[in-house]
Amino acid sequence: MNVVNESPRRKELTRLAAQLFVQEGFDRTTVRMLAQEMGIKSGSLFHHFRDKQEILAAVIEEGTQNALTIARHALEECGDTAEARLHAMACAHLETLLTDRNAHVVALYEWRRLGAAARDHLSHLRDAYEALWEQVIDEALDAGLIHGDRFLVSRFVMGALNWTVRWYDPEGPRKPEDLAHELIAMITPSSHAGR
Template sequence: MTTAAVPRGGGREAITRAARESFAERGYHGSSIRDIAARAGLSLSALYHWHSGKQDLLAALIEESTEEYFRRCDEALRDAGDDPAARLGALVRATVEYRISRQVESTIAASEWRNLDPAHRERLDGMRAAATRLWADLVEDGVARGAFRCEHPGDARRAVVAACNAIAHWYEPDRGLAVPDLVDRYTAIALRVVDCR
């Protein structure tokens, strides 16, 4: 009995990198599994060792980058203490830094979400809902404690999240806008939106 060769070192990472590049350049429908394998420097059989196909690759790319986002948010909130304004600033910072450092993945997730099959979409919708709940709980806690005085917490939360997420679409490092300055700017915007006194 013969067994298929298992890719050595960096096989999975090479596939992820190749899929990210191909989806960013050509979109989901314009990318072929053969092209992704070629970009990764692997055979099709080696690619199939890690992923069952292009749909699985797209879902894995979105899931892995979303898990990293949650890790960053958890770390930021853990260090922020209990003050609602500090916690909101920490979540804004984690989101802005993530959207800048993972621009390609952020753009792919936003533009290719519609191409996920129902099973993948249902599973990943849970991650999206968890992110929404993270922000909503933070804003609602600030309102309940009198730190935020916005009349419409849900709308305030949507406005802040949309602004932070949009950074992935327009940010260019060579514009001369340093990331810490952008974080400060968006934190100030967020605090005004929730009417932090």
């Protein structure tokens, strides 16, 4: 048995699984459906993953890991004004929500189906990501760019951003940067820049 490797094959299978989990939901996705989508038989699945739950964990880990990478990179690239960093963070969030959409939708909707062990491990990853957000928001508060309670502001912002997966249409006229810009315009009293 294979189980904890990082073979390219496993990565590809994880990607396919994410798509099915979004389409059908984790519970309704059977191992036979997963196997068929991957072009193998259901028994062969358990060569790559210990059990069905491990596939879910792999999907979510992949997505969260990417989000962390992208966000860290964005924060290094951007300037060091509070506004630039806030914008970079929002952009990065929307960008990863878009390109890794399947994985993130799964993370948002199927989190509760994780086993206790996997949930434990992954919530550390998620906490690391959210810490980036709170840091950037702290900076914006200190700079007087926004006002309010740091806890509440960060929750509200993350809520607004994560909710986008329910309505955002990548084919539509709005780009992720537009959304980020508009959101920041909405919460910063100084800037009245419309569109």
